[in-house]
Amino acid sequence: MTTETKIVVFWDVVECPLPDDLQPSLVSGNIELALQRQDYLPCNVSIRVYGKKNYEFKDEFLLANIMFLPAGDASARYNRMVKDIDKWALDNGESDLMVISRVNTELATYLADWKAKDFKILGARPENAPGKCSSCKMTTLDELFTQEWVWESLSVGGDPITRAAELS
Numbered sequence: 545m546t547t548e549t550k551i552v553v554f555w556d557v558v559e560c561p562l563p564d565d566l567q568p569s570l571v572s573g574n575i576e577l578a579l580q581r582q583d584y585l586p587c588n589v590s591i592r593v594y595g596k597k598n599y600e601f602k603d604e605f606l607l608a609n610i611m612f613l614p615a616g617d618a619s620a621r622y623n624r625m626v627k628d629i630d631k632w633a634l635d636n637g638e639s640d641l642m643v644i645s646r647v648n649t650e651l652a653t654y655l656a657d658w659k660a661k662d663f664k665i666l667g668a669r670p671e672n673a674p675g676k677c678s679s680c681k682m683t684t685l686d687e688l689f690t691q692e693w694v695w696e697s698l699s700v701g702g703d704p705i706t707r708a709a710e711l712s
Contacts (some may be wrong), residue, residue, distance in 0.1 A: 549640055550588045551579060551666070552632055554625050556645035557595040558618070560670055560695040568593075568601055569608035574701035579642070581703065582666075582691060592628060594621045626654055633658060642666040644695060647688075655688055666704075668693040 597614040605612040615624040667689040691704040
């Protein structure tokens, strides 16, 4: 059963870069495909990309109908993403969100606050990112994300990670 729920994707393209052989339009289509298999309609998926001001693919993102938000260094990208999530969540209370980033302590704690308000949070992080956040409110990112992908899999339309608890 497909859901009419809207989902917005907040993607840090510096922490989770485009795969070498894929264009932004193909990656966004792959993200939509992966979300469609989780019952989201492609027409209800909106993608926002955060990158450095001089990011080489920013025009390609815009041509692919993906909002590119130049934000600078890691701290600036985080701050811009948080402000945009706040605005989006206040304007779209019945929607879900996905964060594609190397989740740090501040971001995990921030997202945990939205999860406590019953927001469904999906996530993707690089394959080499840590699975634990030592100083976060929660011990693992498994507790934060409703569904989680490895970025390298999501970027090609792959399925979310299957957790042991889901199999039992």
